[in-house]
Amino acid sequence: MVEHSARLDAVFHALSDPTRRAMLGHLAERDCTIGELATPFSMSFAGASKHVRVLERAGLLRRRIRGRIHQCRLQAERLAEADAWMRRYEHFWNDRLDTLEALLRAEDTSRAKKQKD
């Protein structure tokens, strides 16, 4: 497996802040300028700019500078990497369902037996 480690560090760190997650939410609907990303949060422009840079360094958005406007676009490949990491644990959170399913199957079997008897 490739050495994704530092990348995952950056992505998970970027996602660990609710402001940044909300920014990604906005970017999911449409491309945004820094200003548009800043205004929903009662926060200084410079503060928002820092958050955007964290997202950018994590590879979660791409910035296109057109004149004085910085247009940001969601870039989800790194999210995919992070998701791939998480899915290695998928069967752990499905186990309860699996167990339940097994129980139901066993119940059916015993009921079928009873009917035969």
Next chain:
Amino acid sequence: MVEHSARLDAVFHALSDPTRRAMLGHLAERDCTIGELATPFSMSFAGASKHVRVLERAGLLRRRIRGRIHQCRLQAERLAEADAWMRRYEHFWNDRLDTLEALLRAEDTSRAKKQKD
């Protein structure tokens, strides 16, 4: 939607450190004591203990104290929550494939046309 925000903060923060991700990797294979979690990393016992607490507070592991031994078990529900959050973006990282597919289809169509001509 429920207010998962603080939980997601904690989970993503916990995942943003490579040592902690590796610890989860070990826990995925078998339950471990704090000592077993600490030894693979050239790190003090107390340091490992801190990491474990971060994972515990994020709800990613459960600790069962039996005498002087603290047995840790992976608990993946919170991973599932984080994964659910990420999958809202799933179509973004599938878009490239979709686009490629569309291009291939278009190419086929135009080739078919040429053959007709």
Next chain:
DNA sequence: GATATATTGAACCACATGGTTGAACATTCC
């Protein structure tokens, strides 16, 4: 050229982080 707009940079603050060390605690073993 002057002014308004969009963004970053730099300096700062309070606080959290990842790490250490050494002492303390609790339990098990001899």
Next chain:
DNA sequence: GGAATGTTCAACCATGTGGTTCAATATATC
């Protein structure tokens, strides 16, 4: 009881974090 084992606590350190403010830069508009 005494010694070894497994773990945490407390204090400390260097660095990073999320936030601010104010100045600087670059572009657009009048």
